[in-house]
Amino acid sequence: MLLAPRYFKETAGSYFLFGPRGTGKSTWLQQVHSDAGWIDLLDATSYRSYLAYPERLEEFAGIHRKSGVIVIDEIQRVPQLLPMVHKLIEQMPDLRFILTGSSARKLRQAGVDLLGGRAAMKKMHPFMAAELGDAFDLDKALKQGLVPLIWASSEPSERLRGYIGLYLEQEIRAEGLVRKLDNFTRALETLTFSQGNLLSVSAIARECEAKRGTVESYVQLLEDLLIADRIPVFSRRAKRALVAHSKFYFFDCGIYRSLRPAGPIDRPEELASQALEGLVYQHLRAWIDYRGSDARLHFWRTSTGSEVDFILYGSDCFAAIEVKNSAIVRNEDLRPLRAFREDYPESKALFLYRGRETLLREGIVCMPVERFLRNLTPAGELLPVAAKE
Numbered sequence: 390m391l392l393a394p395r396y397f398k399e400t401a402g403s404y405f406l407f408g409p410r411g412t413g414k415s416t417w418l419q420q421v422h423s424d425a426g427w428i429d430l431l432d433a434t435s436y437r438s439y440l441a442y443p444e445r446l447e448e449f450a451g452i453h454r455k456s457g458v459i460v461i462d463e464i465q466r467v468p469q470l471l472p473m474v475h476k477l478i479e480q481m482p483d484l485r486f487i488l489t490g491s492s493a494r495k496l497r498q499a500g501v502d503l504l505g506g507r508a509a510m511k512k513m514h515p516f517m518a519a520e521l522g523d524a525f526d527l528d529k530a531l532k533q534g535l536v537p538l539i540w541a542s543s544e545p546s547e548r549l550r551g552y553i554g555l556y557l558e559q560e561i562r563a564e565g566l567v568r569k570l571d572n573f574t575r576a577l578e579t580l581t582f583s584q585g586n587l588l589s590v591s592a593i594a595r596e597c598e599a600k601r602g603t604v605e606s607y608v609q610l611l612e613d614l615l616i617a618d619r620i621p622v623f624s625r626r627a628k629r630a631l632v633a634h635s636k637f638y639f640f641d642c643g644i645y646r647s648l649r650p651a652g653p654i655d656r657p658e659e660l661a662s663q664a665l666e667g668l669v670y671q672h673l674r675a676w677i678d679y680r681g682s683d684a685r686l687h688f689w690r691t692s693t694g695s696e697v698d699f700i701l702y703g704s705d706c707f708a709a710i711e712v713k714n715s716a717i718v719r720n721e722d723l724r725p726l727r728a729f730r731e732d733y734p735e736s737k738a739l740f741l742y743r744g745r746e747t748l749l750r751e752g753i754v755c756m757p758v759e760r761f762l763r764n765l766t767p768a769g770e771l772l773p774v775a776a777k778e
């Protein structure tokens with residue numbers, strides 16, 4: 390049973406459905422395609438069977454052809470199946486294949502062409518606030534995130550602690566993706582301090598006493614496993630000197646909070662601020678993908694330190710968004726947005742904060758972040774009407 394209606398919309402033909410574990414891919418497909426032929430590659434028997442003889446897929450397809458849909462769950466575990474899928478798509482045009490995955494790493498490493506463009510690429514994200522409706526609680530979301538597996542749990546703290554452990558055991562250790570798991574775990578913890586900040590691989594390597602190339606491979610692994618991502622600086626038609634590093638985010642703020650070490654010298658407001666920025670980040674990612682927008686997510690930071698958290702640039706939007714974990718709007722908080730709009734007068738600006746009132750200052754809409762998240766839907770506009778005047 391689905392916890393909440395999802396904004397995800399599938400395509401008409403065959404497609405890949407990628408997303409981190411626990412985001413509801415299988416649950417959604419079981420609800421929508423209850424009669425589909427189903428191959429679960431997390432099941433040990435199925436895994437061994439198809440790993441040894443990928444040709445068995447042809448027999449399976451023959452039996453389940455009338456259902457019209459075959460789902461292969463966690464396709465990255467047996468990438469050898471993809472040539473067979475490719476063949477069957479051409480031989481049986483009336484049969485759709487839906488291939489889910491929590492990583493594209495093994496698919497790329499195997500030299501697979503991902504079906505040569507014959508299957509679309511789709512993504513499933515953690516819940517959006519609007520999907521949960523009245524059940525959405527901002528403080529709860531900031532603490533435990535919005536991964537459906539965790540949100541629905543009666544013991545979310547336990548689930549959070551075990552979430553990354555599941556990846557470490559089932560994805561990283563089992564597949565031999567890193568040589569020393571303890572070194573990777575140490576780097577993973579250090580990377581939490583880069584949440585919402587510029588990512589300096591060299592600095593992290595020094596902190597972990599590891600080679601730069603090793604840490605870079607760890608970051609790439611996190612991206613491949615869909616656990617984290619980097620966003621680039623917005624540099625189109627740049628009028629000022631900009632930084633070169635990308636910013637780093639975990640895919641869910643609850644996962645970030647579960648990994649981030651906290652002690653006597655760690656300020657709670659710093660943790661809360663990075664979690665809030667991460668929560669907005671994951672909503673913007675979902676909005677872009679579910680909307681089918683060509684917009685790209687960036688940030689903007691000058692070499693002198695003036696920074697805007699998020700820049701969305703595409704054919705349907707050009708927006709600058711700043712996020713502050715503050716109950717008031719100070720003039721100095723709006724300075725980076727004003728500077729960006731001086732350079733890009735075509736852009737719209739939005740300031741998100743923890744207050745209660747929606748304000749308009751110098752053409753910049755200042756909106757409570759909870760109101761923004763609750764109202765953000767793929768069918769709706771990114772910015773409120775007042776922001777576009």
